[in-house]
Amino acid sequence: MNRRIALKHLALISGGLALIPSCDFSSEDILAAYDNLKVTASQKQLLGEISDAIIPAGELKGALDLEVPDFILVMVNDCLSVENQALFTSGLAAFSDFAKNQEGKKFDQLSTKEKENLIQAGIDLQPAENPEGEKDSAVSYFLNTTKRLTMQGYMASEYIQTEIIPFSLIPGPYNGSALISETQKSRING
Amino acid sequence: MANLNIQNKQERTYQAIVVGSGASGGWAAKEFGDLGVKTLLLERGRNVEHIKDYPTTNMLPYEFKHRGKLPQKVLDENPIVAKCYAFGEDSEHFFVKDADQPYVREKPFDWIRGYQVGGKSLLWARQVQRWSDYDFEGPARDGFAVDWPIRYKDIAPWYSHVEKFAGVSGNLDGLDVLPDGEFLPGYDLNIVEKHFAQKMKEVYGDRHMISARCAHIHEPRPEFTAQGRASCQNRNLCQRGCPFGGYFSSNSSTIPWALKSGNVTLRPDSVVHSVIYDEEKGKATGVRVIDAHTKEMEEFYADVIFINAAAINSNAILMNSTSARFPNGLGNDSGVLGKYFAFHNYRAGVSGAYEGYMEYTTSGGRPTSGYIPRFRNVKKQETDFLRGYAGGFSAYRGGGYVADARVGMELKNSMLNPTPPDGPWRVGSHMMGETIPKESNYIALDTEKLDPYGLPTLKFNVEYDDNDEKMIIDYQEQISEMFEKAGFTDISVRDDHRVPGLDIHEMGGVRMGRDPKTSMLNANHQLHAVPNVYVTDGACMTSTATQNPTLTYMAFAARAAHHAVKESKKG
Numbered sequence: 027m028n029r030r031i032a033l034k035h036l037a038l039i040s041g042g043l044a045l046i047p048s049c050d051f052s053s054e055d056i057l058a059a060y061d062n063l064k065v066t067a068s069q070k071q072l073l074g075e076i077s078d079a080i081i082p083a084g085e086l087k088g089a090l091d092l093e094v095p096d097f098i099l100v101m102v103n104d105c106l107s108v109e110n111q112a113l114f115t116s117g118l119a120a121f122s123d124f125a126k127n128q129e130g131k132k133f134d135q136l137s138t139k140e141k142e143n144l145i146q147a148g149i150d151l152q153p154a155e156n157p158e159g160e161k162d163s164a165v166s167y168f169l170n171t172t173k174r175l176t177m178q179g180y181m182a183s184e185y186i187q188t189e190i191i192p193f194s195l196i197p198g199p200y201n202g203s204a205l206i207s208e209t210q211k212s213r214i215n216g
Numbered sequence: 217m218a219n220l221n222i223q224n225k226q227e228r229t230y231q232a233i234v235v236g237s238g239a240s241g242g243w244a245a246k247e248f249g250d251l252g253v254k255t256l257l258l259e260r261g262r263n264v265e266h267i268k269d270y271p272t273t274n275m276l277p278y279e280f281k282h283r284g285k286l287p288q289k290v291l292d293e294n295p296i297v298a299k300c301y302a303f304g305e306d307s308e309h310f311f312v313k314d315a316d317q318p319y320v321r322e323k324p325f326d327w328i329r330g331y332q333v334g335g336k337s338l339l340w341a342r343q344v345q346r347w348s349d350y351d352f353e354g355p356a357r358d359g360f361a362v363d364w365p366i367r368y369k370d371i372a373p374w375y376s377h378v379e380k381f382a383g384v385s386g387n388l389d390g391l392d393v394l395p396d397g398e399f400l401p402g403y404d405l406n407i408v409e410k411h412f413a414q415k416m417k418e419v420y421g422d423r424h425m426i427s428a429r430c431a432h433i434h435e436p437r438p439e440f441t442a443q444g445r446a447s448c449q450n451r452n453l454c455q456r457g458c459p460f461g462g463y464f465s466s467n468s469s470t471i472p473w474a475l476k477s478g479n480v481t482l483r484p485d486s487v488v489h490s491v492i493y494d495e496e497k498g499k500a501t502g503v504r505v506i507d508a509h510t511k512e513m514e515e516f517y518a519d520v521i522f523i524n525a526a527a528i529n530s531n532a533i534l535m536n537s538t539s540a541r542f543p544n545g546l547g548n549d550s551g552v553l554g555k556y557f558a559f560h561n562y563r564a565g566v567s568g569a570y571e572g573y574m575e576y577t578t579s580g581g582r583p584t585s586g587y588i589p590r591f592r593n594v595k596k597q598e599t600d601f602l603r604g605y606a607g608g609f610s611a612y613r614g615g616g617y618v619a620d621a622r623v624g625m626e627l628k629n630s631m632l633n634p635t636p637p638d639g640p641w642r643v644g645s646h647m648m649g650e651t652i653p654k655e656s657n658y659i660a661l662d663t664e665k666l667d668p669y670g671l672p673t674l675k676f677n678v679e680y681d682d683n684d685e686k687m688i689i690d691y692q693e694q695i696s697e698m699f700e701k702a703g704f705t706d707i708s709v710r711d712d713h714r715v716p717g718l719d720i721h722e723m724g725g726v727r728m729g730r731d732p733k734t735s736m737l738n739a740n741h742q743l744h745a746v747p748n749v750y751v752t753d754g755a756c757m758t759s760t761a762t763q764n765p766t767l768t769y770m771a772f773a774a775r776a777a778h779h780a781v782k783e784s785k786k787g
Binding site: 149 | 285580627
């Protein structure tokens with residue numbers, strides 16, 4: 027029986043949550059909902075904090091209010107290749123160290139501005155082509171993927187598409203020469 | 217017992233059997249229903265009832281777990297069908313998965329299938345351009361394949377018949393290469409597309425760009441209301457099935473109409489094994505059907521058999537219909553069954569930019585785009601390759617939020633307030649090339665490898681040739697030149713090297729012709745050797761032309777159904 031199947035079986039036995047010791051994550055719970063990933067509850071919480079820094083709450087709800095972290099993990103679990111899943115999870119695992127190295131503090135102790143700076147720095151990383159660069163590559167891939175999926179999960183959410191920018195399945199008749207100056211909508215403050 | 221058997225046989229006897237409920241089979245059934253012919257319409261897949269069986273049709277983007285993207289597992293398990301542009305989270309239930317019906321790729325071929333009532337008519341691109349005599353006369357003029365036994369005048373009234381009922385929108389463009397039809401008002405070209413069309417007229421005279429004719433209802437008419445269909449709402453979600461019946465499908469149009477006549481019985485989950493040939497009577501008497509669930513074989517009988525199983529499976533059914541009289545497949549005295557198989561060459565594209573009309577964009581939706589009718593080798597041979605190509609064409613203006621905005625409130629606000637388009641218009645064309653049917657391009661049965669129903673699998677030997685390669689280069693050169701003349705910039709050409717099949721325009725193998733020694737079907741779509749068997753789908757095609765072929769199959773089916781009824785009245 028391979029490890030993944032074993033995990034699944036354990037997850038079933040323990041009612042959806044596998045309580046197993048793991049060399050990767052000390053003795054933390056692994057979330058069974060994302061069965062292709064080994065993601066712990068605290069990692070999901072960290073992902074939530076990152077996504078909420080990418081799209082914070084303001085006048086309108088933010089990424090965390092819309093459960094975007096769950097959407098991100100569903101997409102990574104279901105729609106990424108095995109190699110990219112590994113890159114994503116190792117980037118997630120390396121992110122705490124990345125924060126400490128860059129800012130000298132844990133991520134949740136940073137100010138909003140510091141969080142944004144850190145994430146933006148990670149997104150813009152140009153990893154060196156050496157073993158040291160591998161970790162940076164993972165962090166960069168993780169943050170870019172998280173940004174992309176946060177944006178998608180936020181904009182394609184029921185909240186945005188019903189309350190903020192109502193989506194219609196019927197787009198109306200075609201106008202092939204619409205003046206841009208006449209298609210402008212009133213500004214939405216996030 | 218004997219009486220029971222007779223009774224049972226009577227219950228399974230009809231005047232006509234139609235095999236396949238896609239675009240062409242649906243039309244045969246509709247015509248038979250209207251003409252009072254008791255008909256059994258067989259479909260190998262499950263039933264899909266209009267509206268009721270379109271589970272995703274009104275789903276909003278956020279209701280899709282993966283927002284339209286298919287899970288990696290589905291993509292990994294379906295390397296073939298996953299290449300199809302219409303295969304997505306909202307439509308995957310209408311496609312045959314790779315493992316459902318394996319086939320043998322002696323040469324690479326992507327076979328895209330829709331096994332359900334309505335077939336691929338639920339999923340098609342709905343482009344309906346008529347053929348002209350430049351197409352029907354092609355093989356005779358250029359010396360390939362065999363001469364078509366029909367001409368435009370034979371099919372023109374049936375194009376009209378089909379267009380009026382299906383609903384075709386288009387403009388009266390007055391082009392001899394692409395005859396006008398019974399059109400509802402055409403859809404608008406946008407301002408850059410109009411500019412391109414105008415430039416082509418000025419620069420070349422004989423090169424055109426028009427609004428592509430499409431099978432969408434652009435204006436309500438009583439004949440559509442009578443079918444329960446309303447106008448197209450520009451949703452562009454056609455692959456989910458349309459709750460308005462805005463585009464033509466068998467499901468929204470011909471099948472419910474046929475069933476309403478009271479003359480047509482629809483039998484889904486019925487995989488046709490073969491046609492029954494009666495040596496004494498010298499004709500076909502019915503079909504053998506495998507129940508898709510129980511795998512049990514049953515027979516159904518009729519005076520007339522229509523094979524409309526989609527090009528490849530229509531070939532397969534005839535190949536599997538062997539008898540002492542026809543050891544190599546029904547009606548295959550000529551030996552050409554499965555050969556001269558062809559398709560459309562969709563490999564190439566050209567794209568560019570246009571920096572004019574910068575103050576304009578588009579809004580709303582439309583179900584079609586532009587179309588460049590064939591201009592190469594039309595009146596005379598101009599190049600070192602045979603035949604020519606049509607092109608799709610469209611122009612669009614990008615816009616949207618600034619994806620590289622800094623994370624935080626800046627990103628949030630840029631997403632909620634998309635910037636107006638500031639880049640130039642983008643323009644693009646894709647190639648639709650005619651291919652030359654050849655004996656060496658063929659499909660055949662592999663009797664060693666059986667499918668889940670115990671039927672032989674199909675093996676494919678179809679590939680591009682030198683003519684196709686030359687045509688790709690010419691298309692890229694000519695369209696690039698046309699783009700330059702229109703003032704487009706940043707022009708680039710592509711060849712995606714897709715393998716045959718992904719065009720989903722497979723044609724031939726049961727070709728029409730004048731001579732029984734070199735063709736399978738006569739001018740009325742009857743097998744030369746078994747005249748009560750008709751084939752009116754893609755299998756019957758003698759050559760491919762450049763037009764999207766479905767309209768022609770529908771017209772063929774309607775015409776042949778009327779012919780069959782006329783023949784039966786002669787007794």
